Amino acid sequence: VKPELSKTFDQRCYDLLLLIPKGKVTTYREIAHALGTKAYRAVGQAMNRNPNLVEVPCHRVVKSNGELGGYATGSARKLEFLIQEGVDVSESGRIDLSKFLYSFSD
DNA sequence: GCTTTGACACTAA
DNA sequence: CTTAGTGCCAAAG
Numbered sequence: 001v002k003p004e005l006s007k008t009f010d011q012r013c014y015d016l017l018l019l020i021p022k023g024k025v026t027t028y029r030e031i032a033h034a035l036g037t038k039a040y041r042a043v044g045q046a047m048n049r050n051p052n053l054v055e056v057p058c059h060r061v062v063k064s065n066g067e068l069g070g071y072a073t074g075s076a077r078k079l080e081f082l083i084q085e086g087v088d089v090s091e092s093g094r095i096d097l098s099k100f101l102y103s104f105s106d
Numbered sequence: 107g108c109t110t111t112g113a114c115a116c117t118a119a
Numbered sequence: 120c121t122t123a124g125t126g127c128c129a130a131a132g
Contacts, residue, residue, distance in 0.1 A: 040114040042129040070113030
């Protein structure tokens with residue numbers, strides 16, 4: 001993927017989110033990596049500020065350890081969305097990244 | 107332009 | 120498995 005440098009960091013994050021196929025998830029780490037930075041937290045900040053939950057599938061972004069992480073309107077919504085898209089979430093609220101992780105490596 | 111704020115990650119104990 | 124501490128970096132105040 002070739003992020004457009006003219007856009008803001010936040011915008012680039014959103015662009016990457018649009019590449020995530022349905023039924024898959026990615027991690028804050030993967031996004032940061034794809035952008036060539038280690039701003040894991042800044043990625044989360046971008047999501048948190050994202051007012052537009054319908055344009056950007058921010059619910060497909062989880063922590064690198066497989067936990068759900070947070071969500072602007074409540075982590076419960078995030079869980080529902082993921083289940084709805086076919087992602088298996090274990091009882092403890094974890095996702096098997098070896099099966100559902102989408103990488104931006106290209 | 108410096109300080110604070112986090113939807114995180116990693117290591118060590 | 121859990122807790123505690125450190126690092127990270129863009130955006131907002």
